[in-house]
Amino acid sequence: MSFSDREKHLIRAAFAWGQITQQEGYTLSDLEIEKSVLFRRLLGGRPPLAFPPPLRHGFPWYDVIEGRSEHLVSASQASPECSIIAPGCKLGDTCILIDGAFWRVVETIREHEEYIVEWGQYPMQWRLRKHWEVNYEMTQQLHSFRKDNPNTEMSFDNYLSQKEYREFRIDDDQTVWLCEWQLNRISLSGWVWVGAELPTPDYRLASVFDDDQGPVILGEESKPNGEAWLRIEDATSEYRFVKLQGMFEYQTLIASSASDLRALLQYLQEESADIEVLDWSENTTSRRFALPAQLIPLEDLSLNEMSFDLVPDNAFSI
Structure with missing residues (x-):
């Protein structure tokens, strides 16, 4: 057969x-x-990912690990009561229910308003923040009702004093505000967790060139040439690099234009079966992966926002 x-x-x-x-x-x-x-x-x-992703309404939520960084969610009140069933939590840890799954709270910025949260075994963090916006339709409806029924007494006190997170509020000017919870990733994205984790390089790396965001090119420490790593992603004080193909003279690489560097990335993705990816934090390698080239989303990363203009394209034009 x-x-x-x-x-x-x-x-x-x-x-x-x-x-x-x-x-x-x-x-x-x-x-x-x-x-x-x-x-x-x-x-x-x-x-599959190296670790199970969080659930969202009962289904695996891959996008929050690998994809876009911002999501609108529903959230409960933070509490340690459910830590025993929350993935990656120890008994007594504060947890919060986000779209039907318990996440671990690692820092409370403002009680009932803003938290830093983590999920399971992933070395990643998200900011969960309540955001309020005026709902003009409801506000107009409320004003119209009061105008048409001036003698009717209304009170939302019982509803607004409930322990659950409030979905709306009415201010002293009788303006209706609706809240939404925003979940924003503040770490590097997790698409690397489909790759094979490798040992850190057996030689020391150092930044060859920095811009306003941080290191742009990493090279072998105290050497004028050698292997080179180019930044493709950053988040706060974390940076992600891909290993360029071949050996490089670092001063020549620094003098490359933005289009030259993007051409190196394109060549790397077209000609390499596997690409090495390195995460960098506090001047040291935090982790290293090997991924099939087709699984590295270079086209989705904000490369246009990366300051690759070490030397402008027209620097030597007449």
């Missing part, structure tokens, strides 16, 4: 799905595989 390439791919995806779900303690069934987000991910050719 022979199988087509499509059938082989389906079998491999189903086998991988079965292994992962069994390791996580789930019961296997035809119904579960049909609605599985993980199975669809495997069918699409994307490997």
